[in-house]
Amino acid sequence: MRITTIGFDADDTLWHNESFFRLTQARFLDLLADHAAPDHLEDRLLAAERRNLGHYGYGVKGFTLSMIETAIEVTEGRVPAAVIAEIVAAGRELLAHPLDLLPHAREAVEALSASHRLVLITKGDLLHQERKLAQSGLGAWFHGVEIVSEKTPETYARAFGRHGNGADRALMVGNSMKSDVLPAIAAGGWGVHVPHGLEWELERAEPPAGHPRFRALPDLGQLPGLVADLG
Amino acid sequence: MRITTIGFDADDTLWHNESFFRLTQARFLDLLADHAAPDHLEDRLLAAERRNLGHYGYGVKGFTLSMIETAIEVTEGRVPAAVIAEIVAAGRELLAHPLDLLPHAREAVEALSASHRLVLITKGDLLHQERKLAQSGLGAWFHGVEIVSEKTPETYARAFGRHGNGADRALMVGNSMKSDVLPAIAAGGWGVHVPHGLEWELERAEPPAGHPRFRALPDLGQLPGLVADLG
Numbered sequence: 001m002r003i004t005t006i007g008f009d010a011d012d013t014l015w016h017n018e019s020f021f022r023l024t025q026a027r028f029l030d031l032l033a034d035h036a037a038p039d040h041l042e043d044r045l046l047a048a049e050r051r052n053l054g055h056y057g058y059g060v061k062g063f064t065l066s067m068i069e070t071a072i073e074v075t076e077g078r079v080p081a082a083v084i085a086e087i088v089a090a091g092r093e094l095l096a097h098p099l100d101l102l103p104h105a106r107e108a109v110e111a112l113s114a115s116h117r118l119v120l121i122t123k124g125d126l127l128h129q130e131r132k133l134a135q136s137g138l139g140a141w142f143h144g145v146e147i148v149s150e151k152t153p154e155t156y157a158r159a160f161g162r163h164g165n166g167a168d169r170a171l172m173v174g175n176s177m178k179s180d181v182l183p184a185i186a187a188g189g190w191g192v193h194v195p196h197g198l199e200w201e202l203e204r205a206e207p208p209a210g211h212p213r214f215r216a217l218p219d220l221g222q223l224p225g226l227v228a229d230l231g
Numbered sequence: 232m233r234i235t236t237i238g239f240d241a242d243d244t245l246w247h248n249e250s251f252f253r254l255t256q257a258r259f260l261d262l263l264a265d266h267a268a269p270d271h272l273e274d275r276l277l278a279a280e281r282r283n284l285g286h287y288g289y290g291v292k293g294f295t296l297s298m299i300e301t302a303i304e305v306t307e308g309r310v311p312a313a314v315i316a317e318i319v320a321a322g323r324e325l326l327a328h329p330l331d332l333l334p335h336a337r338e339a340v341e342a343l344s345a346s347h348r349l350v351l352i353t354k355g356d357l358l359h360q361e362r363k364l365a366q367s368g369l370g371a372w373f374h375g376v377e378i379v380s381e382k383t384p385e386t387y388a389r390a391f392g393r394h395g396n397g398a399d400r401a402l403m404v405g406n407s408m409k410s411d412v413l414p415a416i417a418a419g420g421w422g423v424h425v426p427h428g429l430e431w432e433l434e435r436a437e438p439p440a441g442h443p444r445f446r447a448l449p450d451l452g453q454l455p456g457l458v459a460d461l462g
Contacts (some may be wrong), residue, residue, distance in 0.1 A: 055326050057358030061292035068299065069319055072312045081308045084315055089299055095286050126357050127380040128289030149358040 004114055010122035012196040022182030024094045028067050031083050043072045046201055057149050059125030084212045095128055099135040104221035111224040113141040119163045120145045146165025151179040156187040173203040177206035185213050197200030236395025237343055240405030241353035247331040250429055255325045259298050262314050267305045276301045277432055283460050290356030295322030297333040326359055330366040335452035342455040344372040351376045352392045382410040387418040409436035416444050
């Protein structure tokens with residue numbers, strides 16, 4: 001069946017994201033350097049993020065709260081308020097960082113919008129994701145935008161049902177095997193992995209090697225060609 | 232023109248919300264009672280919420296971060312980490328509070344779903360709003376759910392275009408004059424105000440007295456009758 005609809009993930013697929021989180025995390029480690037070894041701290045922060053995901057969902061606000069919680073934990077309540085204030089400020093700067101498009105993102109979106117319906121499907125804080133899309137200048141190319149709390153096969157079935165002709169005529173492209181590729185394939189669509197290099201621990205998953213609707217590309221520059229080949 | 236679609240606000244329209252925020256805020260005032268007078272503290276917290284709205288958007292996570300920021304501010308950086316930990320815990324309990332439907336919410340939704348397309352249109356944290364809708368048991372009655380970062384006339388035009396026959400054949404019901412009633416009327420629809428009694432300072436606005444598409448009701452029990460009268 002001909003592909004009519006293409007779903008794009010946003011963070012680390014169209015624009016940089018994880019690298020900004022890493023910079024914020026480095027600042028956090030630096031602030032708490034006197035209280036715990038860096039690798040221990042990273043583990044504790046990751047454990048807090050994992051534990052809090054069901055409460056806070058994805059995004060910078062929850063990450064900031066997890067950093068605050070970890071700072072209190074690892075210092076056994078001795079962290080000075082001035083350090084907490086710096087963590088709050090670091091979170092706010094992360095929300096305000098300028099948008100940095102990935103190579104070929106604009107060309108791929110523009111080229112494919114001429115022949116396919118495009119849908120942006122992304123997790124994260126509602127306001128932050130909307131603001132990034134506005135800053136990206138790519139908004140006009142998208143037929144629909146879905147900011148979701150989790151990416152499951154049902155998420156893709158619903159999004160491609162609403163904005164296209166169903167998941168079996170859709171292709172999803174993204175940097176996360178776990179959130180973009182596997183559930184889109186499970187919904188009956190194509191899953192195209194474009195790795196970003198930096199990946200958040202909680203987004204890791206094994207590739208569905210040999211699956212007929214799985215493809216991997218080194219960057220978005222090759223996406224229009226792949227879509228043309230698939231027909 | 233006959234009304235085909237009814238939009239419902241969620242927080243303090245279908246279920247209690249502000250009262251839980253007030254309880255959390257009382258706990259916050261209590262925690263900081265040694266550092267500032269209650270009314271001064273409330274003013275500082277409200278100022279932080281207002282200042283941070285553009286960064287954080289609506290919802291519990293941003294409210295928690297504003298409480299933390301205010302605690303640091305009013306103590307000039309002397310607040311103990313144990314108090315910050317209590318604020319983080321209070322925010323998390325606010326996210327987890329059990330859902331408490333408002334009187335007549337279930338009957339009104341059920342009754343109107345037989346004759347109209349219903350859309351839930353709400354601000355707040357994505358995951359938290361989805362979870363509350365699931366807990367409410369009302370999800371199945373709604374044709375669509377829109378969790379949005381802001382409620383403007385464009386928000387209503389889009390939501391009623393997507394899930395109904397446009398804003399001029401829609402009616403929006405909610406407790407916020409500013410977010411539910413006025414922008415829905417500005418979009419060309421009806422605006423029905425059902426006051427909750429407790430209102431967040433940042434949601435206040437004057438009623439559009441005498442506007443032909445404005446109505447006020449004491450509770451949701453009278454909504455099906457009003458909709459029938461309007462035809």
